[in-house]
Amino acid sequence: MQQIQAKTQLRTKKMVLTAMLACLAFVLNTYVYFPSMAPFQHFVDVIAAVLLGPWYACAAAFLCGIMRMMSGRTIQAVVGAVFGPILGGLIYQKTHNIWLVLVGEVAGTGLLGAMTAYPLMKLFYGLDAQSPLYYIPLYTPAALVGGGMGVAALLIFKRSGLLNRMLAELGREAPHG
Template identity: 35%
Template sequence: MNKQNQIFRSVFFAMMVAVGVVISPILRVEGMCPMAHLINITMAVLMGPWYSLGCAVAIGIIRMACMGIPPLALTGAVFGAALSGILYRASNGKIWAAVLGEIIGTGIIGAIVSYPVMAYLWGKNGLTWMFYVPSFLMGTIIGGSIAFAFLLKLQHNGMLAKMQRKLGGKTYEYTRGVVAGQSEAALDA
């Protein structure tokens, strides 16, 4: 990957973090942040699981520091962000798998992990281990539905593969006679 593409990836990553911070208050109630799930899934599909995880961590830290959001900003994002990208790749580029990864990772795993964090570290009383599951599931379903519609539209008009190649990510479509799963580096070789 050349220096221009590395700069483009860094700028895109920073923009997604900024967008994630700005749109996170939309439809937000404690324990439910659908727009964060939109960003997680989009990053997982465009750049992969590690970039998605890094973006979720950066957004969570900024939200906690600047907006006074509790640690739910991290526990409710990191598991879904990583699992979304992992399932997307494991399914050979199925958008529904990325959404499912976010729902399982955040809606179930993140929600259950949030209980001890909020009860013991944050000092919230009256919580059970299933306390956050309903709101986290609802948030991931809303955000996942938006991401699914958005990414499906990008896929149908050919922009998804173009963006993935430009960002150095894996593509899972036949483009310019290239076998599915090859990155931009393989295209230019």
């Protein structure tokens, strides 16, 4: 019985943190805006991938994307956000290396997200671009900048001991090195 309660409490903590991170990304992207760039989505994606794992991190990105779409953004707000935390989270599960989460975020967003956005933008919004590579130069810099900020924050948390405490509280393994 206690084991079931512990699993329920852990799942509840992860769901609450997922919602909080989704809201943080939404607020940061709403008030700190660069044309065609949402670096704070990637900042949060990297942090969520490490703290929560790929699926909760994807849920946070998806929730933020839906909120951004509801406030006037295109489907890119969802598509450009969900692949990075999945790939980054999967990489972190295998390696426990914070720097490699950035690689996953950039590859997931800058390549997979960008190439997935192209046909959807063409279909739903009548995008006139002729190449499926159209969004790569737009998505990649945002993922690099925001993901880099996320790694910097995680390294500061690690140095202070906060990251290990947060990961322990969430039933996750601490980074190596």
